[in-house]
Amino acid sequence: MSIDAIAALSAAQAAAAAPQAAAPAAAPNAAGQDFGSMLLANVMHADASVQAAESAVQAFALDGQAPPHQVMLALEEARMSLHFALQVRNRLVEGYQELMRMQL
Amino acid sequence: MSDTLFAIARSGMDVERLRMEVIAQNLANASSARGAGVEGYQPVRLVSGPNTVSGFEQALGDAARGYTVHAPGALAGARSYGVQATAAPPRIVHEPANPLADADGNVAYPGVDHAGEMALMVQTQRVYEANVVMYNSARSMFMRAMDIGGNSP
Numbered sequence: 001m002s003i004d005a006i007a008a009l010s011a012a013q014a015a016a017a018a019p020q021a022a023a024p025a026a027a028p029n030a031a032g033q034d035f036g037s038m039l040l041a042n043v044m045h046a047d048a049s050v051q052a053a054e055s056a057v058q059a060f061a062l063d064g065q066a067p068p069h070q071v072m073l074a075l076e077e078a079r080m081s082l083h084f085a086l087q088v089r090n091r092l093v094e095g096y097q098e099l100m101r102m103q104l
Numbered sequence: 105m106s107d108t109l110f111a112i113a114r115s116g117m118d119v120e121r122l123r124m125e126v127i128a129q130n131l132a133n134a135s136s137a138r139g140a141g142v143e144g145y146q147p148v149r150l151v152s153g154p155n156t157v158s159g160f161e162q163a164l165g166d167a168a169r170g171y172t173v174h175a176p177g178a179l180a181g182a183r184s185y186g187v188q189a190t191a192a193p194p195r196i197v198h199e200p201a202n203p204l205a206d207a208d209g210n211v212a213y214p215g216v217d218h219a220g221e222m223a224l225m226v227q228t229q230r231v232y233e234a235n236v237v238m239y240n241s242a243r244s245m246f247m248r249a250m251d252i253g254g255n256s257p
Contacts, residue, residue, distance in 0.1 A: 069117045073239070077110065080246055087250045 042088065046081035053078035108179055109242035115181030116235035119152045122184050123228045126150045127221055134216040138194070139204045145214040146189040155180035192217065 056074040060066050130147050138144025157180045192215030200209035 067118070067121050069121065069236075070114075073110070073114055073117075076239075076243060080243065083247070083250060087254070091253070 039088065043085055046085040049081040050078040110239065112179065112181040113235050113239035113242065115155060115183060117232060119182045119184050120228050120232040120235065123150045126187060127225050127228065130216050130221055133214055134218065135213060137202065137204045137211045137213050144194065144212060147192050147214055147216045148187045148189050151185045151188050152182055153185060155183040
């Protein structure tokens with residue numbers, strides 16, 4: 001995928017930064033963290049919230065004991081996380097395409 | 105999403121839903137008479153208050169927000185402390201035909217204040233709606249923030 005390409009590009013450009021394998025769910029806001037792992041952590045956060053929403057909907061459909069607002073809040077949170085990840089990806093791809101269009 | 109806006113609105117909705125359950129409990133038991141010498145239903149109230157956070161949690165929240173909240177326990181939403189029985193005396197009704205009546209023909213009903221319960225129900229509903237509007241407003245702010253720099257040439 002192009003996100004991997006971008007991540008590799010940014011990792012290659014940051015020569016001073018230590019070579020870092022894709023560490024899942026790294027500590028947020030840590031200084032000296034490269035962009036790829038930050039992106040990966042965000043994507044995994046979005047995935048976790050989508051899974052939480054899915055389990056909330058399943059529990060609600062099975063017994064209906066949970067308050068409906070909690071189900072809707074979980075769904076909205078999942079939607080917002082996904083939207084955020086999607087927007088970050090859009091900006092990244094835009095930047096990548098801008099680089100590709102550059103006349104050398 | 106670790107945004108305080110959504111957490112605060114969620115805590116308000118949780119508390120108001122619990123308050124509605126307590127009102128439903130009172131109204132459901134409003135006309136359940138008690139026999140002589142038997143402890144009957146006592147009307148209850150939900151006790152709620154601001155959510156207080158500990159010093160460590162507050163420091164963590166300040167670090168996550170990037171600014172410091174000086175009021176102790178601020179910006180953490182609401183929480184319910186529990187259900188407390190009111191001191192309302194039982195409503196004594198003279199019903200000699202009732203099998204639960206005592207020697208004088210009186211029956212004790214729970215001292216549920218119907219008008220008060222209905223007014224509190226409407227108030228609870230309005231506060232819940234306000235929390236929903238608050239959540240939607242915060243969500244539209246979040247979605248607006250997503251539009252920053254979009255489709256830029």
